[in-house]
Amino acid sequence: MSAEGGGTGYRMWGGRFEGRLDPRVARFLASLPVDVRLLPHDLRGSLAHARMLTARGIIPEDAGREIIAGLRGMIAEADAGAFPVDETAEDVHTLIEAELHRRIGEGAGWLHVARSRNDQVATAFRLWVKASAAAAAAAVTEVQEILLQRAAAEGELLLPAYTHLQRAQPALLGHHLLAYVWMLQRDVERLRRAYEAADVLPLGSGAAVGVSHPIDREAVARLLGFARISANSLDATGDRDFAVEFLAALALLMTHLSRWAGEVVLWSTQEFGFVELTDAISTGSSLMPQKRNPDPAELIRAKAGRVLGHLVALLATLKGLPPGYGLDLQEDKAPVFDAADAALGSLQAMGVVAREIRFRPERLWEALTAGFVTATEISDHLARRGLPFRQAHHLAGQVVRYAERQGKALGDLAPEEWATLLPGLQRADADGLAGAVTPEGAVAAKDVPGGTAPGRVKEALEAARGVVAAAQQWVREVEGARQRTEEALRASP
Numbered sequence: 001m002s003a004e005g006g007g008t009g010y011r012m013w014g015g016r017f018e019g020r021l022d023p024r025v026a027r028f029l030a031s032l033p034v035d036v037r038l039l040p041h042d043l044r045g046s047l048a049h050a051r052m053l054t055a056r057g058i059i060p061e062d063a064g065r066e067i068i069a070g071l072r073g074m075i076a077e078a079d080a081g082a083f084p085v086d087e088t089a090e091d092v093h094t095l096i097e098a099e100l101h102r103r104i105g106e107g108a109g110w111l112h113v114a115r116s117r118n119d120q121v122a123t124a125f126r127l128w129v130k131a132s133a134a135a136a137a138a139a140v141t142e143v144q145e146i147l148l149q150r151a152a153a154e155g156e157l158l159l160p161a162y163t164h165l166q167r168a169q170p171a172l173l174g175h176h177l178l179a180y181v182w183m184l185q186r187d188v189e190r191l192r193r194a195y196e197a198a199d200v201l202p203l204g205s206g207a208a209v210g211v212s213h214p215i216d217r218e219a220v221a222r223l224l225g226f227a228r229i230s231a232n233s234l235d236a237t238g239d240r241d242f243a244v245e246f247l248a249a250l251a252l253l254m255t256h257l258s259r260w261a262g263e264v265v266l267w268s269t270q271e272f273g274f275v276e277l278t279d280a281i282s283t284g285s286s287l288m289p290q291k292r293n294p295d296p297a298e299l300i301r302a303k304a305g306r307v308l309g310h311l312v313a314l315l316a317t318l319k320g321l322p323p324g325y326g327l328d329l330q331e332d333k334a335p336v337f338d339a340a341d342a343a344l345g346s347l348q349a350m351g352v353v354a355r356e357i358r359f360r361p362e363r364l365w366e367a368l369t370a371g372f373v374t375a376t377e378i379s380d381h382l383a384r385r386g387l388p389f390r391q392a393h394h395l396a397g398q399v400v401r402y403a404e405r406q407g408k409a410l411g412d413l414a415p416e417e418w419a420t421l422l423p424g425l426q427r428a429d430a431d432g433l434a435g436a437v438t439p440e441g442a443v444a445a446k447d448v449p450g451g452t453a454p455g456r457v458k459e460a461l462e463a464a465r466g467v468v469a470a471a472q473q474w475v476r477e478v479e480g481a482r483q484r485t486e487e488a489l490r491a492s493p
């Protein structure tokens with residue numbers, strides 16, 4: 001890296017220095033390897049800034065025109081992956097200005113009027129976070145769609161729901177799958193809020209206290225598609241809350257994916273055997289020929305730890321910082337970029353897992369019939385018949401103890417056995433009870449909003465389809481707005 005920021009031969013600062021920056025320090029300070037990902041966004045921020053400066057007559061018109069044309073060409077090259085990146089530049093901002101200088105000469109020096117890298121980097125980073133939050137939300141809805149399809153197709157299968165990892169009560173597979181849809185729905189909403197948190201323009205804040213030129217911040221906000229402008233320059237240049245909010249949304253999303261992935265790992269064990277992993281979502285062992293490992297699920301489970309670490313890293317970086325910019329803030333991007341990559345990669349892999357995984361109805365059924373998972377139905381039944389629940393619970397416990405000793409499932413108990421176990425039970429009640437202790441009877445009884453009765457699950461499936469469709473609509477609107485902004489920004493003047 002050259003000592004004065006811009007890369008080979010271009011001096012962006014240094015007038016007040018006599019000596020040169022130690023090359024080892026220069027290398028340590030450089031952020032280009034990380035922030036080069038901001039290139040398309042920083043170019044757009046620069047173009048909007050240049051257009052505003054030119055329109056307001058803050059810079060000479062001919063220089064303004066040259067800068068705008070130069071930046072447009074650079075945007076086209078960056079979008080095509082053909083931007084010449086000078087690896088010796090200090091960061092993406094100096095890279096852009098030096099490249100513009102290479103193309104149009106001294107006129108490039110007008111671009112940095114009325115801005116600082118401090119409001120510039122915050123602007124580019126916010127543009128990046130907005131795009132990534134929308135992309136992550138879109139990716140979550142794709143996974144939700146797959147869950148909805150599976151719930152619609154196989155949702156009527158029965159399985160035990162677990163508490164304490166002990167078989168608890170029968171549930172519909174659709175109910176179980178929808179649990180993840182709703183979990184992920186909260187993630188979509190959080191990503192949407194993170195998008196909105198980032199949707200504030202800091203440009204115009206200068207280095208710390210604003211700028212001394214008659215700029216038009218609202219015009220720049222419109223050109224870049226920001227919903228509003230920041231209210232305080234000192235706060236705006238040092239504010240990375242939007243990055244924390246995005247990371248927090250990603251950390252919780254990854255926490256959810258890891259819980260689901262953990263279940264996939266568990267369910268694919270021989271001990272559980274609830275699911276089978278196809279060749280597309282499992283890998284073999286280099287040593288043990290019989291193995292089929294749930295690698296994608298395991299890696300997703302682990303990536304959650306990594307993303308959580310990034311959230312903590314950014315919070316720790318921000319903690320104790322006075323307002324305004326400090327180079328500490330340069331450390332903000334790497335954790336956010338890596339977390340977004342991890343989340344998008346995990347979502348993609350989880351989508352394939354969700355599509356490919358095979359449920360094993362016979363194993364689900366075995367688990368249902370062997371664990372007294374309908375015992376609650378006995379006490380519920382007796383309570384509905386007027387027995388105080390605590391007494392009913394006690395009697396039901398005795399039934400379970402009896403059945404366990406006899407080596408029988410609840411469904412196998414004969415009418416005489418019920419009569420002995422529950423003296424005073426009417427004949428009609430005994431018949432009702434025999435139906436209630438079947439898995440089908442147990443799920444049918446959970447006929448409350450949010451419950452696992454088939455009708456309720458059907459309703460929930462429809463409701464979930466509605467919220468997922470609304471989220472997808474939001475993603476389309478954001479993308480539409482982005483495209484309109486892009487066209488307007490790239491159009492003359």
Ligand code: ARG
Nearest residue numbers: 031035091117118121329330
């Ligand atoms: N590379 C810096 C960052 O990523 C840009 C701002 C640098 N500002 C400064 N005054 N050194 O945050």
